[in-house]
Structure formats: structure tokens, C-alpha cells
Amino acid sequence: MLKEKKRALILFVIALVLCFAGSLGASLVQTGGGSINVQNYNNKPLAQVAETIAVNNIAGNKNITATFTSSTTEKMTYKVLVPKNATPENPAPAVVMMHGGLSNKDTTAPIYIELARRGFVVIAFDAMGHGKTDKGVDALTHNTMGMEAMVELAMSMPCVDETQVGVTGHSWGNNGSAAVINVINLGEENPKIKAWLCAQGTLGIYDLQPGAIDGVTFGLSVGKYDEIDATYVGSYTFTSSPIATGWIQEVYPAFDAAEVPTGIWFDAGGAHEVAEGTKFEGIGGRVLYHPANTHPGALFSKTGTATNVNFFYGAFGVPGGAAYIPSEHQIWGWFTAFLAVGLAGWFVLALAIFDLLLFTPMFKRLRGNQEALIISDQKGLPSFRNLKESVPLICMFIFLTVFSYLTMVPCTAAGSKLIPSSNFFPNAAHTSGALGYWSFVTALVSLLAIYIVSQIKMVLNRKDKSYHWKNPLDPAKLSADKLVQSALMAFTVFCAIHLVLWCIDAAFNVDFVIATIDFTTFRPVKIFVMLRYLLLCAPFYIVNAILNANTRFKDLPEWASTAIVCVGNVLGLGLLLFREYSALFATGSLLTGEACSTFTVVWSMLVPLTLSPIIARYTYKRTGNVWVGALLNSFIFIMMQVGTGQYMIEGIDITMFGL
Structure with a gap:
């Protein structure tokens, strides 16, 4: 009995070490070894978000209006990543990210890790009804699934250039992105959202209202093997589809090629090749990406991550005080590897806790004796x-x-x-x-x-x-x-x-x-x-x-x-x-x-x-x-x-x- 209890304790310690070591390793990757300040804000009422915006306005000498409805009961959960180059003296561009349906903010981890380490301030949040965000948040943020509050929070931060804020989403997150562009860009209270990458979930573009996207740097990423887009917009041959060519013709009417080239920027002046890390200087530029991704691959692949990096470099350039890092240089794989170690330890921990509970007075009756444990009776088993x-x-x-x-x-x-x-x-x-x-x-x-x-x-x-x-x-x-x-x-x-x-x-x-x-x-x-x-x-x-x-x-x-x-x-x-x-x-x-x-x-x-x-x-x-x-x-x-x-x-x- 003592030997079995000792074995259970050893397993418990090993599992706990794996669990926390994996989490620590993932945290070090997420924070860039301490160069990125990462904070989770769990269950924050909308009223508290509005108060934070007011405090930020005073600290940053800004005048960002919280246009959403304040509430002390409806709550949101979000994560903020601030790299060391982003300061009140040197404000950086910001990107607000929304996940897809049946997900939460942390499914976007590969994207926000790579953007933050390149100098962008990033906010990722649980959308309405997902994770730890209330469903009622949607109506209180003008049906933007909560994204309105997050964009205005980003604009208010002293370390953010409020005129250089972009949004991106995956799948259902693109509907949230389109909704918040409609609300903020057609409103008069705050600066406009300047960039949007519609990252796989193309139907979101049909939610835009006339004029909302005018002058906005607009990227469209359609995965070649995207299960959803394959069904609804023919993603396999999307670059030569009327949807793609018509999308470019909206800003460059003279475009008459049979296929839209990927990675090439377009505006009223025509096509432009933009070196990665260089800001596209045109107005209302558009760029199409066609990575060989499935739908989940938009968030969990080197190509999907590189698309986000390439686009926001083009939209905002390299943030001041940050170094240019090529989009193919990615470290989120290490983050995932550490999480896998921690998760493995977490499951082993469940078994170790189960073993230890069998030695407690409350649960010791569940320990099988030799008659009950037919598992140990090899003679009774068939061949x-x-x-x-x-x-x-x-x-x-x-x-x-x-x-x-x-x-x-x-x-x-x-x-x-x-x-x-x-x-x-x-x-x-x-x-x-x-x-x-x-x-x-x-x-x-x-x-x-x-x-x-x-x-x-x-x-x-x-x-x-x-x-x-x-x-x-x-x-x-x-x-x-x-x-x-x-x-x-x-x-x-x-x-x-x-x-x-x-x-x-x-x-x-x-x-x-x-x-x-x-x-x-x-x-x-x-x-x-x-x-x-x-x-x-x-x-x-x-x-x-x-x-x-x-x-x-x-x-x-x-x-x-x-x-x-x-x-x-x-x-x-x-x-x-x-x-x-x-x-x-x-x-x-x-x-x-x-x-x-x-x-x-x-x-x-x-x-x-x-x-x-x-x-x-x-x-x-x-x-x-x-x-x-x-x-x-x-x-x-x-x-x-x-x-x-x-x-x-x-x-x-x-x-x-x-x-």
C-alpha cells in the first residue's frame, strides 16, 4: 500500500512539473522572453472597459469615445499584448483580432504571438457567447460581437497610435470585423479603422455597408482548400473568379486580367509590388492572398500566420522601434510544443490525482479488491x-x-x-x-x-x-x-x-x-x-x-x-x-x-x-x-x-x- 501511494505521489509531482514547465515555456515564447507585456483580463464588465478608456484618455491626452453601451453585468474577457517598442512617446499600430465560431481568443495565438513580436500592439478577445464573454455583449456593442469595445479600448491606449488601428478575424470573426468597420468608420466619434484582413471566411465582406471600407487598406485571404469557402465561393479557383476580379475592380476599374495575382497591391493607380516590411503608401489598397490552407489552417499554419504578418506590414510598415522580422521566421511552433508538454502533464495529473484520492477515507472503498479487480485475474481472460x-x-x-x-x-x-x-x-x-x-x-x-x-x-x-x-x-x-x-x-x-x-x-x-x-x-x-x-x-x-x-x-x-x-x-x-x-x-x-x-x-x-x-x-x-x-x-x-x-x-x- 505504501509503495503504491509513493508511486502515485511521484507521478503527481512529475505531472505537475510537466504541466507548469510547459506553461512556463509557452509563456516565455508568448512574451518574447519578457519583451512583450501580456495580460489576460477575465470577466470585465463593459462598464469597466469604458472606465479604462476614460483613464487611458487622461493618461494619453486622447479623446476616444466609448460608443458602446456601458453595463455592470455583461462581461468580456480579452488579452492585451504590448511590445516594449510601444510607448506613449512612441505609439505603435494596433491590431484587434476576433476568433471564429466555437472558439475563443487563444485559438488565435499563433497570429498574436507573431504580430506582437514584430512590434504591433494586439488585442484578442472572446467574442459574445464564447469563452468567458456574455452573449448580451453583442447588442450592447451595436451587434459587433463585442469588437466595438475592443477597438475603442485599443485606440485609447497611450502606447497606441489611434489613427493606425487594424482589425482581422477568422471565419465568423470576419463578420465581427465587418460589423465594427460599419459602426466605427461610418460614425463620427473616433478615428477610422485603417486596415482589415479578412482571413478566411470570405462571406464577411458582404456585410460591409456602403462607404465603410472607403480608404481602408483591405486584404482578403482565401485558403485554397478552405472547407467553408470551397463550398460558398469556390476557393480552389478563387483568384480567377468574378468575385476576386470584381473586388479589385472596385478600386482599380481598369483591371482586366483573367486572374488576380496574389501578394500584389492594387489601388486606383494600378498594381504595385510592395517589399515586405514596407508600408503601402496608396489609399484604399487591396491585396489578395491564396494560401494552400484548410479553414482551421488560417490560424494554425506557417502560411496563414505569414499572411497576417505580410498584410499588416504592408498596412502599417514596421512599427517604430521594432526590428523587421521576415514573415517566414516564426516561433509560435515552440509555443505550441510547450503547450503540448503542459497538456500531456495535465492529463497525467488527472490520473495521479485519481490515484491519490483512492487512499483518502472518502474514496478508499472504490479501490478494487482481488475479487473485484478481475483485471488482475489473467486466468479468467480469453485467449x-x-x-x-x-x-x-x-x-x-x-x-x-x-x-x-x-x-x-x-x-x-x-x-x-x-x-x-x-x-x-x-x-x-x-x-x-x-x-x-x-x-x-x-x-x-x-x-x-x-x-x-x-x-x-x-x-x-x-x-x-x-x-x-x-x-x-x-x-x-x-x-x-x-x-x-x-x-x-x-x-x-x-x-x-x-x-x-x-x-x-x-x-x-x-x-x-x-x-x-x-x-x-x-x-x-x-x-x-x-x-x-x-x-x-x-x-x-x-x-x-x-x-x-x-x-x-x-x-x-x-x-x-x-x-x-x-x-x-x-x-x-x-x-x-x-x-x-x-x-x-x-x-x-x-x-x-x-x-x-x-x-x-x-x-x-x-x-x-x-x-x-x-x-x-x-x-x-x-x-x-x-x-x-x-x-x-x-x-x-x-x-x-x-x-x-x-x-x-x-x-x-x-x-x-x-x-
């Missing part, structure tokens, strides 16, 4: 070499793989209609509702498959007198009090590891957000939203843990049988993604274009589908039941989805009971 045991199981995995492959698109389409956004299920129907429905259906089918396979094995072995049939649901059998204890333990581990996230956020201003993989802090009220989504998603993790517990053989190592379940979880979706993206890269179109937004989300599902069997197996080996692991997986991975949120339906707010 993988016995085809009567292994073949039915392999056939079941093949069936479930085909099922996932065939049903993801139709199930998510049906789920978005059958489970619409509501006060009870407030997340976007086309993601949380859709994926929740697919998870629930998959759980039911998997449970049925487990039962059928157990019956088939019993029939195949009916002549073997030594064969003893085992109920596949045995690992889920538990007394009511132990079930409550298991749920409490899973929730305790969940709270403990998220407390660590809060500490990391406070100490290092980073979250474990890598591309579309999102483990971050959240408002406590979202726990109640998570509990409601358990109704849809938890059955999948419970059934998957049962399947995991039944996929064991005496002549197959534990890691191998766990790997079988991991591969079985992701293979169907992997094949689906391979089919769709092979077509996209070859022809410029997805085979199922109407599901384009679904495919961008499915990538992030591969993480929980891969990790959940590992967590389930680890906890099962120590308790002899599936519930702690199944519920822990449910809490962690449902909050991964719910935490960022998307509440864009009028009248839907976050409430404790969803009433």
Missing part, C-alpha cells in the same frame, strides 16, 4: 488466439467503424434539427446538438453490438464445457452508494485539474488551446450546462468504457488491447475525413459540401476518442468498475466543447437549470 473469441470482437469493431463512417454526416444533420438550441441546450445546434445526437445514437448501437457479440461467443463455445460465459455488463455493476462515490470522485478530479488551469492562467496568461483542441478556464455556471449535455454525451463514454473493459485477452498486452479500442474509436471518422479531404485537395470540393462546418469540428473529436479509452482503462484497473473513468471522460471532454460555447440565438442565455 486472442482463440478465433471464437477474437473474430467476433474484430467483426464488431469493423461494424462500428463502418457505422461511424456512414452515420456521422446524416446523424449530425438530423441532430441539429432534433436538438435545436434552447435554454436547456444553449450551445449551437449544428455542433453540440449535432455531435451529442451522434454520440447518443452511437452509444445505443455499440451497446447492442456488445450484447450481440457476447451471445455469438456463447453460441460458438457452447460445446466447450470449460467455457464460462461472462456478462459483458459486469464491469458496470455497482451499488448505488459506490456509484455516487464514483461520480463524486470523477467530479473531484475534474475540479482539481481545472483549478490547475486557473492557476496557470493567472500565473502565465496561457491556456491549453492548440488549434481546435481546447482545454481552458470557464465560468462556473457552465458546469450546469455541462451536466445537461451529459444526457447526450455521457452514454457514449459509459458504453465505450464497458467495451474497453471487455476488450482484454490473457495473451495480449494491456497497451495492445487499449490501442485496439483507441483505433476502433477513431478509424471510422478518420476514413471519413480521408475521403472528404482527398476530394478537397484533388478537386477543390468536399464530397459532402453541405457538411463543411461539421468536418472542421470533427478533427477535435479525434482527441477525446483517442484519450478516453486510456483514461477508462487506467481507472478500471484500479477500481474494477467503469464508472469513474467513464464519468471523468464525460466531464473533461464535454466541458472541452461546452466551455468555449456559442450562444448566438436570440433569447438564449446561460442559466443554472436551463429554464
Whole structure:
């Protein structure tokens, strides 16, 4: 017992070191080794943002008006990066960034890291209804998703040249960018927004009002393999499309080429080649980019990041006091690598805390004894070499793989209609509702498959007198009090590891957000939203843990049988993604274009589908039941989805009971 406790403590220390070392490394990259001041502002009421603007006006001798409606209840969360070259004596250009739907400010990390280290002041924020920003912020900021407040905050900062402020967004963030350009550039109170890079999510340009973009340096980046733009604007051949040529002709009517050259600037005077790091001196210049990116690749690729750097260098030049850094020289990869180390430590920490809790008076009853821990009884396990045991199981995995492959698109389409956004299920129907429905259906089918396979094995072995049939649901059998204890333990581990996230956020201003993989802090009220989504998603993790517990053989190592379940979880979706993206890269179109937004989300599902069997197996080996692991997986991975949120339906707010 003491040896096991010591081992758990050692694992805990190692995990904690990995978690904080990775976070520290990411923080050092984000701050440029201390040359960039980075601050997170969590849950700040709009009234406080307005007060900050007033204080900044006095400090910087400015007169920026807070045109948004002040509120003491509606709150925003944002991050401000100020490089050392930006001072009141030497104000720098600023860029305000808005993420896409189903994301938060930290998904834009590669962009804001590279812009800040080149001397630009950057503000990245959680848009309305996402992360830790209230949905009501939208109406109070003239339907700019909160971006109006952030642009005016940037303009008010003493270290910012208020006449040199640009905006950029990804996907839905471009709708926010267009909205704020309409509000501020058609208003009279403040300086105009001078530059906009519409970075993949081209439909945002149609939200612009007449005159709003006049004189604005305007960049348009359309990823060649962008799933969304491929469906709506034909991104594969966009440079030769009427949309692209017409967009250039708006500023240069004499343009008559069949294709718009990329990276070339246009204004009323014609085409101009601008060396990177040199400010484009024309008025209302336009430049088109066509990187070989997918939709998420706009935020998580060297080409997507380089596009942002190249554009804002062209819009504003190299900020005073900063050195020119070529766009291809990027360090955000190190930031991501450190985050990956920290995230790995975070998951190990969950298992270490679970181990330690088993030694506490409250949870020690969950420790399996020799009878309960059938995992340790190798004699009772079947042989993988016995085809009567292994073949039915392999056939079941093949069936479930085909099922996932065939049903993801139709199930998510049906789920978005059958489970619409509501006060009870407030997340976007086309993601949380859709994926929740697919998870629930998959759980039911998997449970049925487990039962059928157990019956088939019993029939195949009916002549073997030594064969003893085992109920596949045995690992889920538990007394009511132990079930409550298991749920409490899973929730305790969940709270403990998220407390660590809060500490990391406070100490290092980073979250474990890598591309579309999102483990971050959240408002406590979202726990109640998570509990409601358990109704849809938890059955999948419970059934998957049962399947995991039944996929064991005496002549197959534990890691191998766990790997079988991991591969079985992701293979169907992997094949689906391979089919769709092979077509996209070859022809410029997805085979199922109407599901384009679904495919961008499915990538992030591969993480929980891969990790959940590992967590389930680890906890099962120590308790002899599936519930702690199944519920822990449910809490962690449902909050991964719910935490960022998307509440864009009028009248839907976050409430404790969803009433």
C-alpha cells in the first residue's frame, strides 16, 4: 500500500512539473522572453472597459469615445499584448483580432504571438457567447460581437497610435470585423479603422455597408482548400473568379486580367509590388492572398500566420522601434510544443490525482479488491488466439467503424434539427446538438453490438464445457452508494485539474488551446450546462468504457488491447475525413459540401476518442468498475466543447437549470 501511494505521489509531482514547465515555456515564447507585456483580463464588465478608456484618455491626452453601451453585468474577457517598442512617446499600430465560431481568443495565438513580436500592439478577445464573454455583449456593442469595445479600448491606449488601428478575424470573426468597420468608420466619434484582413471566411465582406471600407487598406485571404469557402465561393479557383476580379475592380476599374495575382497591391493607380516590411503608401489598397490552407489552417499554419504578418506590414510598415522580422521566421511552433508538454502533464495529473484520492477515507472503498479487480485475474481472460473469441470482437469493431463512417454526416444533420438550441441546450445546434445526437445514437448501437457479440461467443463455445460465459455488463455493476462515490470522485478530479488551469492562467496568461483542441478556464455556471449535455454525451463514454473493459485477452498486452479500442474509436471518422479531404485537395470540393462546418469540428473529436479509452482503462484497473473513468471522460471532454460555447440565438442565455 505504501509503495503504491509513493508511486502515485511521484507521478503527481512529475505531472505537475510537466504541466507548469510547459506553461512556463509557452509563456516565455508568448512574451518574447519578457519583451512583450501580456495580460489576460477575465470577466470585465463593459462598464469597466469604458472606465479604462476614460483613464487611458487622461493618461494619453486622447479623446476616444466609448460608443458602446456601458453595463455592470455583461462581461468580456480579452488579452492585451504590448511590445516594449510601444510607448506613449512612441505609439505603435494596433491590431484587434476576433476568433471564429466555437472558439475563443487563444485559438488565435499563433497570429498574436507573431504580430506582437514584430512590434504591433494586439488585442484578442472572446467574442459574445464564447469563452468567458456574455452573449448580451453583442447588442450592447451595436451587434459587433463585442469588437466595438475592443477597438475603442485599443485606440485609447497611450502606447497606441489611434489613427493606425487594424482589425482581422477568422471565419465568423470576419463578420465581427465587418460589423465594427460599419459602426466605427461610418460614425463620427473616433478615428477610422485603417486596415482589415479578412482571413478566411470570405462571406464577411458582404456585410460591409456602403462607404465603410472607403480608404481602408483591405486584404482578403482565401485558403485554397478552405472547407467553408470551397463550398460558398469556390476557393480552389478563387483568384480567377468574378468575385476576386470584381473586388479589385472596385478600386482599380481598369483591371482586366483573367486572374488576380496574389501578394500584389492594387489601388486606383494600378498594381504595385510592395517589399515586405514596407508600408503601402496608396489609399484604399487591396491585396489578395491564396494560401494552400484548410479553414482551421488560417490560424494554425506557417502560411496563414505569414499572411497576417505580410498584410499588416504592408498596412502599417514596421512599427517604430521594432526590428523587421521576415514573415517566414516564426516561433509560435515552440509555443505550441510547450503547450503540448503542459497538456500531456495535465492529463497525467488527472490520473495521479485519481490515484491519490483512492487512499483518502472518502474514496478508499472504490479501490478494487482481488475479487473485484478481475483485471488482475489473467486466468479468467480469453485467449486472442482463440478465433471464437477474437473474430467476433474484430467483426464488431469493423461494424462500428463502418457505422461511424456512414452515420456521422446524416446523424449530425438530423441532430441539429432534433436538438435545436434552447435554454436547456444553449450551445449551437449544428455542433453540440449535432455531435451529442451522434454520440447518443452511437452509444445505443455499440451497446447492442456488445450484447450481440457476447451471445455469438456463447453460441460458438457452447460445446466447450470449460467455457464460462461472462456478462459483458459486469464491469458496470455497482451499488448505488459506490456509484455516487464514483461520480463524486470523477467530479473531484475534474475540479482539481481545472483549478490547475486557473492557476496557470493567472500565473502565465496561457491556456491549453492548440488549434481546435481546447482545454481552458470557464465560468462556473457552465458546469450546469455541462451536466445537461451529459444526457447526450455521457452514454457514449459509459458504453465505450464497458467495451474497453471487455476488450482484454490473457495473451495480449494491456497497451495492445487499449490501442485496439483507441483505433476502433477513431478509424471510422478518420476514413471519413480521408475521403472528404482527398476530394478537397484533388478537386477543390468536399464530397459532402453541405457538411463543411461539421468536418472542421470533427478533427477535435479525434482527441477525446483517442484519450478516453486510456483514461477508462487506467481507472478500471484500479477500481474494477467503469464508472469513474467513464464519468471523468464525460466531464473533461464535454466541458472541452461546452466551455468555449456559442450562444448566438436570440433569447438564449446561460442559466443554472436551463429554464
